[in-house]
Amino acid sequence: MSEIVDGTHAGADQIMPQADEDEDGPSIRSLPLDAWHRGRGARMVEFAGYHMPIQYDGILPEHLWTREHAGLFDVSHMGQLRLTGEGVETALESLLPADITGHPIGKARYSLLLSEDGGILDDLMLTRAPDGSIYMVVNGATKWDDIAHLREHLPDDITINHLEDQALVAVQGPTAVAAVARLVPGVDGLTFMDAGAFDWAGTPLWISRSGYTGEDGVEISLPADAAAAFVDALSADPEVRPIGLGARDSLRLEAGLPLYGHDLDPETTPIAADLGFALSKRRREERGFPGADRILAEREAGPALKRVGLAVEGRQPVREGATVIDESGAATGHVTSGGHSPSLGRAIAMAYVPLSQAVPGSTVRLSQRGKIHEAAVVALPFVPHRYHRKGDQK
């Protein structure tokens, strides 16, 4: 038996050499909760240059636990940045398509770092903090490039702080917010995408009601030296279990959320990626973001290929790297994420397909390792989001 495809984006995302002991190469770094994960029996893998937990009990039970209870995720590998300076909102608007000056304080939003030709350099969350700074969370594998890009393009009087002494944990699932609120009163007062400062036994927490699973939940930034005590307290709650990167990937796939480096890359535009919602109205009208001409033309005429969800026939997973083919067998698109959906008990995927096929109900043929699979285009998400939006019943 031998592995032919590593379906976990964790294993596939190796941007640095495997060997710690290679003195000539960059070594794999450990995150603040490394010992905590190992103490919990995590299987560790290399991801984005760090040792990360891929699973504890197993991807399947961890995935299902998060959909029914509360999963605790360590995402300290992600880049946490704080941008400060006079006019930081306007300055940052030159690099991404969000309306930041018109964005409310204390509210997070999704955005995209764009190249001059409109390609996606990274996807990120940004929040306007009450102190006038902008707090950003970017992907772990791209954070160094992002920092370099920001430094190169932002004026010198804008300061970029890389918050390397902050850990980041996410608690996700239908009972997640209640569990966190037992430790941190008031957190349940946030609605989806609200963010604010809290305190746990003297430890400052920055919490936003957001996540990457499709479930209700929060993401918590806190000092690295307090992280182990905090996750100990959280996981003492019987509703809360630690969840590895494997289930994080299957949860976000079911939620229809793209993963940078796989579903998004510099060759992909926001329109092709079906992320048009990231283009704020004012910014579209002013056309002043990178790649605006190309992106807005594509918005009118439609992209050549578009990201869609696929329900794959049969049980066999069709994974990243499979091709979308036409009647003659010629490649017309590609699968960028795919696998077994634990919640649905079937194979699902995300793929870029020709625009004519990018409507729910159309069928596509996929080719993987010499075998043809049939799939139907379906609306995303595969599993409905359960965010706690303003006006929802508690």
Place this chain on the structure above:
Amino acid sequence: MSRYFTREHEWIEVTGNGATVGITDYAQHQLGDIVFAEVPAVGRTLAKGDEAAVVESVKAASDVYSPVSGTVTEGNEALSDDPSLVNSAAEGDGWFFRIDLTNPSELDGLMDEDAYKSFVAAL
């Protein structure tokens, strides 16, 4: 009746001229939750080392190689309905296929259970 093991983590249980093949408990544990298994068609001729079956977990897709040359006499149909049998009973009900051996001397190069245990312990 005797059981042999390969370095690729297949087991083969030989009874007379026939044998049953599966993946080891160590292998299923490494793979994690199995969500799909494809077994070879009856009558298929396999050479030693051929890709005989496919097993996919949530994490990864893997080929299962035939430890010996021969002709497939049966595939484990139960795996198509319940691939998790490979997790729960890798070295029992979770077998993949049965094969008639054409060259029993090929078994000489395989490990016995003790040798396989030592092999795995060193991984």
